[in-house]
Every structure is written in C-alpha cells, then in structure tokens.
Amino acid sequence: MQSKELRSILDFIDEKITYPDIFSIEGASTNPEVTVGGKKVLIFCSNNYLSTAADKRIKEEMIKAVNIYGMGSGGSRLISGNISIQEQLEKKIAKFKGTEDAITFSTGYMANTGVIPALLTPPVTSALSYLKNKTFLRDKSIVFSDELNHASIVDGIRLSKAEKYIYQHKDMADLEKGLKSSKKYKTRLIITDGVFSMDGDIAPLDEIMALAKKYNASVMVDDAHSTGILGEKGQGTAEHFKIPHHPEITMGTFTKVFGGVGGFVAGSKELIKYLRVTARTYIFSAPIPPAIAAGIIEAIEIVATEPQRREKLWKNVHYFKEHLHQNGFNTLGSETQIIPIFIGDEKKAVKVARRLLELGFFTPCVRWPAVSHGQSRLRLTLMSEHTKEQIDSLVKALIQVRTEIHF
Ligand SMILES: Cc1ncc(COP(=O)(O)O)c(C=O)c1O
Known part of the structure; x- marks a missing residue:
C-alpha cells in the first residue's frame, strides 16, 4: 500500500x-x-482487577529471576527455550484452575489463535474426536461461537478454516438450533467467553455444557476475565456454576488478575500433550520471558491465598x-x-x-x-x-x- x-x-x-x-x-x-x-x-479501565501487578513480592521474585536468567529464553520451547521455570508456571496455573495440566503461550491472543486451529484444522481435524473416541476421523469440523466472543477467538476460527455457526449472544435456543442441524460434522466445538470482555456479562456455561453433552460436542471457555474473579476459589466460570466437570478446554491469560503477560490453556494431560505438537503459536514462537514467568507464579500464589x-x-x-x-x-x-x-x-x-x-x-x-x-x-x-x-x-x-x- x-x-x-x-x-x-x-x-x-x-x-x-x-x-x-x-x-x-x-x-x-x-x-x-x-x-x-x-x-x-x-x-477506571485497567484489567489489573486484583491490584497485583505492582505487588512488592512479585517484583522481588522478578528481580531474583532476572539475576538468574537474564532477559529472554533463547528460543522456542521445543528448541532451547524450555527453561524449568516455564514448567513450574504450567504446574502452578493447572493447580489453580483444578486441571491435570496446562500449556502457556506468550500472549492470550496467541493461545486462542494457536489452539483453535490445532483442534479443528484438517488433517488433525479429528483431534477432538480422537480425544473423545480414540479414533482419528478425518472429517470437517464445525465451531459454534457466541457473536460477542473476543477477537482472538474470531481470529482463531478464521485461521482454522472450519465451518462456523455464530450464535446470538448467550442464546441457547439458537445454539441448539445450530447443533441440531450439524449432524454431518463429527467434530463439534462450542467456544464462549466466560465473562464477555466488552459487556461484563457471564456466559451460561452450565447450559452450554448440558447442550454439548446432548449433542456430543466439546466446549472451550475463554476465562480471561473470569480467572481469579468468579467462583469461591477464583477458579473461573466452571467454578461459578459449580459444574462438576471442567470444559475440555479452558483458556486464560496472565494479563488480567495476574498483572503480567502471557496466555494459557488448561485441560487434560492428553490435550496439553497434543497441543505441544500442534499449536503453531506454541511451536514457532518464544515463550513468556523467565522473569515474567517468575512474577506470574508469585501472582498466582497471591490470588490463590488472598x-x-x-x-x-x-x-x-x-x-x-x-x-x-x-x-x-x-x-x-x-x-x-x-x-x-x-x-x-x-x-x-x-x-x-x-x-x-x-x-x-x-x-x-x-x-x-x-x-x-x-x-x-x-x-x-x-x-x-x-x-x-x-x-x-x-x-x-x-x-x-x-x-x-x-x-
Ligand atoms: C476474552 C479475552 N480473550 C483473550 C484475550 C487476549 O489476551 P492477551 O491480552 O493476553 O493477549 C483478551 C484480551 O483482552 C480477552 O479479553
């Protein structure tokens, strides 16, 4: 231009x-x-909701980490950047969210744009079917997305090239209509923000999970604005609704209540292992810098215990x-x-x-x-x-x- x-x-x-x-x-x-x-x-516009970002304890942990690690990680995780502190951070956030495991990305935006195509794009289109049925079904997939979902979800869906059904905001009848008419797709993924980023309302995750069960679909929730906020322990949207089983995929970011930078996905060990070799934004980009990872670990501790x-x-x-x-x-x-x-x-x-x-x-x-x-x-x-x-x-x-x- x-x-x-x-x-x-x-x-x-x-x-x-x-x-x-x-x-x-x-x-x-x-x-x-x-x-x-x-x-x-x-x-009155900061996402540092729990006022953690400048906490003295976080700063101290970061300074210690700078003295140990310097600034960057020297490469992507699969090459030279898998410093032990990255793994500590993943264990810490998985424990906080109550899941088996977690994977981190350099931003929340990159989590969504990496994970959604990894779950939906042929030839690994059947990843979700594989996780559910233990067989790879090389069919086309369809994604159901709330019309007010965050731009990073929209972009993840665009990159996935999957069929999409955009349902009206929190309209369960519309979602069900879409699910009913999607029988030819073997892989069906419903994605919703937990707390909608521009409206501040909460997705009816309990109803979404019930519909997913009825139509054999998977659920991904973006807990960017719910982690640390919703639920007694601050675990997020699933805890808020007291849902006994987590959605298969929970995404979140370290930019809000944890006051840092970076994104994560929490879920089963199998899901996380799968994402480490399929999410392109994880494979082809350097991770969260070690000092930031150290700061976030301390921030998670503060959010969990205060x-x-x-x-x-x-x-x-x-x-x-x-x-x-x-x-x-x-x-x-x-x-x-x-x-x-x-x-x-x-x-x-x-x-x-x-x-x-x-x-x-x-x-x-x-x-x-x-x-x-x-x-x-x-x-x-x-x-x-x-x-x-x-x-x-x-x-x-x-x-x-x-x-x-x-x-
Ligand atoms: C709902 C939601 N998802 C994802 C993101 C992306 O997070 P990050 O800022 O870590 O890239 C945001 C950021 O504003 C968000 O509001």
Whole structure:
C-alpha cells in the first residue's frame, strides 16, 4: 500500500469515527492513581482487577529471576527455550484452575489463535474426536461461537478454516438450533467467553455444557476475565456454576488478575500433550520471558491465598453498580467488574472520554472494531484497590458529563 492510499484511509477513519486517542501513561499504570499528560488522574479501565501487578513480592521474585536468567529464553520451547521455570508456571496455573495440566503461550491472543486451529484444522481435524473416541476421523469440523466472543477467538476460527455457526449472544435456543442441524460434522466445538470482555456479562456455561453433552460436542471457555474473579476459589466460570466437570478446554491469560503477560490453556494431560505438537503459536514462537514467568507464579500464589482481594473487588462492583443504576445509567447486562456505560455514537463517545479525562478520570471509550458500529461505550473496570470515595467521585463526574454531552 502506498502512503497516499494509507493517508486517505486514515482521513476516512478520522472523519467518520475520529482516530483513537492513544494516551501515554507516565510511570506505573497499576495503581488507581496514574499520571497522564503530567496530570494525576484516576484510572477506571485497567484489567489489573486484583491490584497485583505492582505487588512488592512479585517484583522481588522478578528481580531474583532476572539475576538468574537474564532477559529472554533463547528460543522456542521445543528448541532451547524450555527453561524449568516455564514448567513450574504450567504446574502452578493447572493447580489453580483444578486441571491435570496446562500449556502457556506468550500472549492470550496467541493461545486462542494457536489452539483453535490445532483442534479443528484438517488433517488433525479429528483431534477432538480422537480425544473423545480414540479414533482419528478425518472429517470437517464445525465451531459454534457466541457473536460477542473476543477477537482472538474470531481470529482463531478464521485461521482454522472450519465451518462456523455464530450464535446470538448467550442464546441457547439458537445454539441448539445450530447443533441440531450439524449432524454431518463429527467434530463439534462450542467456544464462549466466560465473562464477555466488552459487556461484563457471564456466559451460561452450565447450559452450554448440558447442550454439548446432548449433542456430543466439546466446549472451550475463554476465562480471561473470569480467572481469579468468579467462583469461591477464583477458579473461573466452571467454578461459578459449580459444574462438576471442567470444559475440555479452558483458556486464560496472565494479563488480567495476574498483572503480567502471557496466555494459557488448561485441560487434560492428553490435550496439553497434543497441543505441544500442534499449536503453531506454541511451536514457532518464544515463550513468556523467565522473569515474567517468575512474577506470574508469585501472582498466582497471591490470588490463590488472598481471597480478601476478590471480596474487596466484588464489594466495589456492587457499590458502583448500585450508584450507577440509581442515577439512571445503562450498564447493559454487566454482572462483573467490567461495567460498560452505553453511549452509541462513536464521536460522542470520544467526547465523553476526553471530558472525563479533563475532570480527572482515565476512562478511554471502546468503539469499532472492539464493538460493532454504533455500540460505543465507556468500558469501566474496577480494581480491588479503588476506594469508595474514588468511586463516588467517578459517579459524580459521569452525571456532570451526561448533562453536558447528553448520552
Ligand atoms: C476474552 C479475552 N480473550 C483473550 C484475550 C487476549 O489476551 P492477551 O491480552 O493476553 O493477549 C483478551 C484480551 O483482552 C480477552 O479479553
């Protein structure tokens, strides 16, 4: 593409929806108070939900690891990068999620884009059939995906080249309709976000699992925003619904409650062994750097042993929502720490976010392509370290901006 062409596309984007503001945070982004443009503001958009990212114990473990390992791992896991700390991390996250084993990827995005094709693409299309029936059935596969699933799932499905059935958001009748009409496919995989990343509502995993059983399908849940949050022990969506058997495939990321970077898939020993030789994003890319792995191991320990963080976060969630609803804000179907405030129009959403920043609140809006056109919103998120006073001040600012910009 020539620069003239690029410029005209950029002009078009700017005219239609305004080119996104990409703000630069000076210093740490991990406390409720951050510095943007030289000004101290309160952040209400971080995924560091349990305020772990800057914990002193994590920093100490990371520093120790830097002194032992240096920076990188020197190669991909199957060549030279399989440093023992990677295996320790996999054991730790498998134990936390309550599964037999786990595999890690350098990002959550790479977990989804590696694992979905590995499970669905011919000639290993029948991987799931193999796991279920112990025979390779070289048929075509079909994937059922909630229309609001994360982009990394969408891209994983695109890469898989499998047939797809996109069911309406959390609509079990629609999912069943798809399952009923897919008898010719031997491999059927249902994929859902556990907590939807832009809406903050929870997938009906119990019902999905029941339908999967009825139609002999497999289930993959993306627990990016549920791990550490849902369930008594914070194990995620399956624990939230008290489902006795885990979905066959649970994906997650270390970027949210664990405050680091990296992705994982948790499941049976056989599944994980299979993924190590079929998921291309695992085979052909270097792993999470060792010092980050060390930090995440400590973060998992903190999340597992300090349930008070989760309790504090939930108190904040209930408090904030109560005040938003009392004041007539539409938080869509949010049930969790991700709380959207619907605006609709793209340009208006930008104005609202800019005005909130002037008032001392860092809450960038989300717009296409993160959500559909005309579905722009503030995607507010809470952290366990937010205080009631900070939450009150945001509610007050939202009321003020609504009277100024009418949304
Ligand atoms: C639901 C969901 N899945 C996967 C990912 C990708 O995770 P990562 O940031 O680790 O690449 C995200 C990230 O925002 C997400 O929200």
